[in-house]
Amino acid sequence: MDLVSLLSYGLGAGLFLALTALLAIGWRGRVEGGLLLAASGLTTAWLLLLAAQAFFGAEPGPGAQALETLRTVAWLAFLTRLLGYRGAGAPTRGLPRLALGLYGLGALTLLATLAEPLLRVLGLPGTLGLPEHALENLLLAGHVLLPVGGLLLVEQLYRNTPVDRRWAIKFLCLGLGGIFAYDFYLYADALLFHRVDPAIWTARGAIYALVVPLLAVAVKRNAQWSVSIFASKTIVFHSATLVGAGAYLLIMAAAGYYIRAHGGEWGTTLQAVFLFGAAVLLALLLFSGAARARLKLFLNRHFFEYKYDYREEWLRLIHTLAGARTGQELRENAIQAVAAIVESTGGILWLRDETETFRPVARNHLPDPGDVREPASGSLARFLETRELVVDLTECAREPELYAGLVVPEWLAGMPRAWLVVPLLQGPSLLGFIVLSESRAHFTFNWEDTDLLKTVGRQVASYLALMRATEQLADARQFETFNRVSAFVVHDLKNLVAQLSLVVSNSKRHLQNPAFVEDAIRTVDNAVAKMNRMLEQLRRNRLQWKPAQSVDVAEVLAEVAKVRSGAAPVPRVEVRAEALRVLADRDRLAAVLGHLVQNAQEATGKGGHVTLRLVREADAAVIEVEDDGVGMDAEFVRERLFKPFDTTKGNAGMGVGAYEAREFVRAHGGTIDVRSAPGEGTTFRLRFPLNREDERLPAASPA
Numbered sequence: 001m002d003l004v005s006l007l008s009y010g011l012g013a014g015l016f017l018a019l020t021a022l023l024a025i026g027w028r029g030r031v032e033g034g035l036l037l038a039a040s041g042l043t044t045a046w047l048l049l050l051a052a053q054a055f056f057g058a059e060p061g062p063g064a065q066a067l068e069t070l071r072t073v074a075w076l077a078f079l080t081r082l083l084g085y086r087g088a089g090a091p092t093r094g095l096p097r098l099a100l101g102l103y104g105l106g107a108l109t110l111l112a113t114l115a116e117p118l119l120r121v122l123g124l125p126g127t128l129g130l131p132e133h134a135l136e137n138l139l140l141a142g143h144v145l146l147p148v149g150g151l152l153l154v155e156q157l158y159r160n161t162p163v164d165r166r167w168a169i170k171f172l173c174l175g176l177g178g179i180f181a182y183d184f185y186l187y188a189d190a191l192l193f194h195r196v197d198p199a200i201w202t203a204r205g206a207i208y209a210l211v212v213p214l215l216a217v218a219v220k221r222n223a224q225w226s227v228s229i230f231a232s233k234t235i236v237f238h239s240a241t242l243v244g245a246g247a248y249l250l251i252m253a254a255a256g257y258y259i260r261a262h263g264g265e266w267g268t269t270l271q272a273v274f275l276f277g278a279a280v281l282l283a284l285l286l287f288s289g290a291a292r293a294r295l296k297l298f299l300n301r302h303f304f305e306y307k308y309d310y311r312e313e314w315l316r317l318i319h320t321l322a323g324a325r326t327g328q329e330l331r332e333n334a335i336q337a338v339a340a341i342v343e344s345t346g347g348i349l350w351l352r353d354e355t356e357t358f359r360p361v362a363r364n365h366l367p368d369p370g371d372v373r374e375p376a377s378g379s380l381a382r383f384l385e386t387r388e389l390v391v392d393l394t395e396c397a398r399e400p401e402l403y404a405g406l407v408v409p410e411w412l413a414g415m416p417r418a419w420l421v422v423p424l425l426q427g428p429s430l431l432g433f434i435v436l437s438e439s440r441a442h443f444t445f446n447w448e449d450t451d452l453l454k455t456v457g458r459q460v461a462s463y464l465a466l467m468r469a470t471e472q473l474a475d476a477r478q479f480e481t482f483n484r485v486s487a488f489v490v491h492d493l494k495n496l497v498a499q500l501s502l503v504v505s506n507s508k509r510h511l512q513n514p515a516f517v518e519d520a521i522r523t524v525d526n527a528v529a530k531m532n533r534m535l536e537q538l539r540r541n542r543l544q545w546k547p548a549q550s551v552d553v554a555e556v557l558a559e560v561a562k563v564r565s566g567a568a569p570v571p572r573v574e575v576r577a578e579a580l581r582v583l584a585d586r587d588r589l590a591a592v593l594g595h596l597v598q599n600a601q602e603a604t605g606k607g608g609h610v611t612l613r614l615v616r617e618a619d620a621a622v623i624e625v626e627d628d629g630v631g632m633d634a635e636f637v638r639e640r641l642f643k644p645f646d647t648t649k650g651n652a653g654m655g656v657g658a659y660e661a662r663e664f665v666r667a668h669g670g671t672i673d674v675r676s677a678p679g680e681g682t683t684f685r686l687r688f689p690l691n692r693e694d695e696r697l698p699a700a701s702p703a
Helices: 003-026 031-056 062-083 094-122 134-160 163-193 198-221 233-262 264-286 289-303 310-322 327-341 379-387 393-398 447-510 514-540 553-566 586-603 634-639 657-667
Strands: 347-352 357-364 418-426 429-437 549-552 572-575 581-584 610-617 620-627 671-677 681-689
Touching: 003 031, 003 198, 031 062, 031 198, 062 094, 062 134, 062 163, 094 134, 134 163, 163 198, 233 264, 310 327, 310 447, 327 347, 327 357, 327 429, 327 447, 357 429, 379 418, 379 429, 393 418, 418 447, 429 447, 447 514, 549 553, 549 586, 553 572, 553 586, 553 610, 553 620, 581 586, 581 681, 586 610, 586 620, 586 657, 586 681, 657 671, 657 681
Parallel strands: 572 610
Antiparallel strands: 347 357, 347 429, 418 429, 549 581, 610 620, 620 681, 671 681
16 A cells, blocks of 8 residues: 555545535536536546555556546636637637647547557457557657646636636636646656656645645636635634644654754754744744734635625624623724724724714723814814725825825824724714724735725714713613602602691791690601601602501591691591501601692682592502592593693692602502592592501500
């Protein structure tokens, strides 16, 4: 078994087999794709046969030579088809004749290959009376001339392809040209010395393996062949890294062997030191961001139609932006996402503020620029907003006419390592911009980079605008909460002012009455305590009730009636169920009922009535506030009664009394219902669940 030949031809067969499989899957019925598939398939079969012969230690026979001739003719047919030389209408008369001549030469070579076996089968003399080695020389001559014809077709294909389309067939010409050149060298040497050089023959399989990536790139770039091959940039990058690392290790191993062989008594030591240093250098290269960036740039330039894999770039952008949990983290991630596209080492984000100036709000791997502000009316902002161009500061300094109308600010011109300015546009207006530092690689900036960065800039701007709107909404909600608490506090203060006004008005008549003075002081003390609690709630920016406690509802009704007895009509209390207790904040319950009683008194004439009624329904205490006043229609009750800040009292009302009552009842697990009709009065029914713990307590024994 010839191990080296087996490895060489086995590698070539494996890669051509993979290429053939991809071509078969992607073929859409076009002639060009079919010829390419046939040529690749015949090459695969030929390499597999040679690998099998190397495994069994056999010499290449007529079958391998016949397959070689067929695969060469198939590649020639594919090139001829690409050139469009199909007889009539060909652009040059000589080239169709060349193609026909090559097909005829291929047929003669195939005949010379199979002549001896056929003659033996027919029982005829092996040489037909020809001179010695005549058939062998004819066969070698055919294998020399066919590659020459192939090189001519490759040269014609490249020359007759428009300059702007040569990038599409460049790798095909390099790959097939390399194959034909190596075959010519192999058989020219064999024809000259009347033997095939074993070393050149053995290396042939590996040479073919190196050509496969070039052919794959050419196929991907030429969709008109109706063959679709998707080459992942990630896979290509990692494969190139792996191949490069392997080649590096082989070279270093060979160098280490040479040092050991010729280093004398220090050879082994020097080899160990050399190999360790080589391993450290390889690790540094593998983990070097600059090296990875240069490798990506090289692969993008020479192996792909477009520089970027847009699907991966967009997924990475969205993943980076969506991963932010705070506003500041989103700003920093925005810089990171944009910088990663062009392999930039960092950047600084400027955003427009309420003063119509742009100020730095986040940075990544760059020093703090300080309090540098750029006016929205300045040249830079107007240029970015109107032209929507990515500013390449290096190009701007070298060719300022390309950026007509732009005056680079002093702070930007003096910023170390500043490279690109990327606009962040939301609609027609400029939300901000990002200044990126220099790339890790020697980056060639072109139209594709500009288009991608402009698109990414708009996406980043939408995220930043959404973040800003979210922050403004949070601030608005805080103000809303504060205003809401303030409205409730003012509403309660209005009621307290009414109570104190009543005390003041009655003091002129009852100031000498000790009972009145004691009651007035108690009222004032209660009012002061309530106002202090409300001011504390206002300071904390939230409406906070005291912990719920067991409250005797009948006592609360009596207290409310007493407080509101100074206004007409005086409320009456009807307790139809004794000892009903609920869990609630006593002060808030009294305030809520006071609001409802006050509204009932204001809606009822002096000759009318207002009743506070307490009844029991199953496991609930029901409080009714009933009046025979003007009443409300169904639409008002449904649409406006419980809507906050909607009042029919003009400047005298706050519009939160009914809303506060409903929210209080709901917060304690109850419900509130309203029955009203114009001219027939109104009844509010507040239903609270009873405090069952009080009912299980033992009754107090009589004294």
